[in-house]
Amino acid sequence: MIVSLIVAVAENNVIGKDNNLIWHLPKDMAFFKATTLNHHIVTGRKNYDSIPSKYRPLKDRVNIVVTRQKDYKEKDCEIVNSIASAIDLARKNGETECFIIGGGQIYKSVLENNLVDQMYITHVLEEFEGDTFFPTFDVNDWQEKTLITHLKDDKNKHDFIVKKYKKKK
Numbered sequence: 001m002i003v004s005l006i007v008a009v010a011e012n013n014v015i016g017k018d019n020n021l022i023w024h025l026p027k028d029m030a031f032f033k034a035t036t037l038n039h040h041i042v043t044g045r046k047n048y049d050s051i052p053s054k055y056r057p058l059k060d061r062v063n064i065v066v067t068r069q070k071d072y073k074e075k076d077c078e079i080v081n082s083i084a085s086a087i088d089l090a091r092k093n094g095e096t097e098c099f100i101i102g103g104g105q106i107y108k109s110v111l112e113n114n115l116v117d118q119m120y121i122t123h124v125l126e127e128f129e130g131d132t133f134f135p136t137f138d139v140n141d142w143q144e145k146t147l148i149t150h151l152k153d154d155k156n157k158h159d160f161i162v163k164k165y166k167k168k169k
Ligand SMILES: NC(=O)c1ccc[n+]([C@@H]2O[C@H](COP(=O)([O-])OP(=O)(O)OC[C@H]3O[C@@H](n4cnc5c(N)ncnc54)[C@H](OP(=O)(O)O)[C@@H]3O)[C@@H](O)[C@H]2O)c1
Pocket: 006, 007, 008, 009, 014, 015, 016, 017, 018, 019, 020, 021, 043, 044, 045, 046, 047, 048, 050, 066, 067, 068, 069, 080, 081, 082, 083, 101, 102, 103, 104, 105, 106, 107, 109, 132
């Protein structure tokens, strides 16, 4: 099973503010949906809380919420107490590509522990104010490929580039 991470990052590494996303990029949301659909997704409890209730669990995906709380319950979700258990569960279910979807604490932990095989990063080409950041990583450790280049338009107010990074062996 491949473990992938998917994230949208500003030029100053900001990914969120006040437990929310900052930008509204429907085209990138569509990429996120198409990429993760019918797969297992692994989310930190705070990121899961930040998803508007009408959109969660994210449909047509197995939603795995990671929390340290022993009594945490959420309808139609798998709840686990560690990131390793989340990945194990996806593997046990026969998943081929499991997606780590954030937030900041979870991204930091999976990268520090070398659990990620590839990353889909949407680089939003502006700086934003925020309180949650994507960890810096060494681009030399990853083979990168540009998937989408999108210039701002009426519906997507910021330029962005989607790149796929594969961990070098
Ligand atoms: N731009 C993007 O692509 C993107 C993507 C995702 C999220 N975000 C943003 O990121 C922010 C949320 O990120 P965050 O860093 O505050 O929180 P988070 O990573 O989503 O969740 C943190 C929570 O996860 C649980 N947790 C973390 N590490 C754990 C571990 N090792 N074992 C078990 N449980 C663990 C804990 O839950 P308990 O407290 O319940 O124990 C912890 O409080 C929001 O602003 C969101 O909008 C942005």
